[in-house]
Amino acid sequence: MKLSDGEWKVMQVVWEQQEVAARDVFDALEEETEWAYTTVKTMLTRLAEKGALAMHKRGNVSVFKPTISRAEARRSDLRGLVERAFDGAFGPMLQFLIEDKSLSAKERRKLQGLLEELEKENKGKRKGK
């Protein structure tokens, strides 16, 4: 599933609230964007057509729920990036991230911490098995 920039904004709201009407999204994005109410409506309809949202009626109001998770969407966006920009492999991307110093020292430390944790977990699992 490929989401455009605008669609991402809408989806972020939907994932927060899990169940939204156009009005909810409009309200949530009022600060961030200048969209007209009908623009939000259009986005929602398109996302439903695309299959990213499920729509049903509550009275005469359309209610939308996500059919894909944020994690899935993130995964596929990430995969897209890796494919178009990094020869399809995560390795080069990670390398780039690090070498390019896109990361602050803090982020690096955090990353390292996470990796270590994961490492431990895995050892645990292997033993238990």
Added chain:
Amino acid sequence: MKLSDGEWKVMQVVWEQQEVAARDVFDALEEETEWAYTTVKTMLTRLAEKGALAMHKRGNVSVFKPTISRAEARRSDLRGLVERAFDGAFGPMLQFLIEDKSLSAKERRKLQGLLEELEKENKGKRKGK
């Protein structure tokens, strides 16, 4: 600079060869895509209009050179992803990368190695200073 999927393909070739005519790109992408020669031509022209390529004539042949580096393009694509999908911060993205197990064990080890190296480098620098 925002590049579309197709534009990325073209740019990858240009970065490889540093200096290309439409024919070169067409040849290089023949395996990967089904594009007509004129499609390649169009992409190149558009990329030049966009400012991602510089064009000049050698005889009656148009020759193109990159005006942005692959690293720059990667950075901005990465930044785009982080902004739309991860609240604008690298941290959450890294967290996701790891927790979500988008990475294989091998990739994780590699990442860890890279981080350690970087760590060492930095210590060295600090001492030297």
Added chain:
DNA sequence: AGTGAACTGTTACAAATGTAGTAAGACAGT
């Protein structure tokens, strides 16, 4: 029951993207 606000479905239109055809000019081999 009447009315204004909110909501819906439909339609619109421009820019970006994917994909390519065509006509005309340049050039290399005969």
Added chain:
DNA sequence: ACTGTCTTACTACATTTGTAACAGTTCACT
């Protein structure tokens, strides 16, 4: 000089995305 091949500039058309207006319908309140 002629002809086939290559290249270019220009044009074309569908789809996706950004952005929204409009007209009809419904609902809540008086």
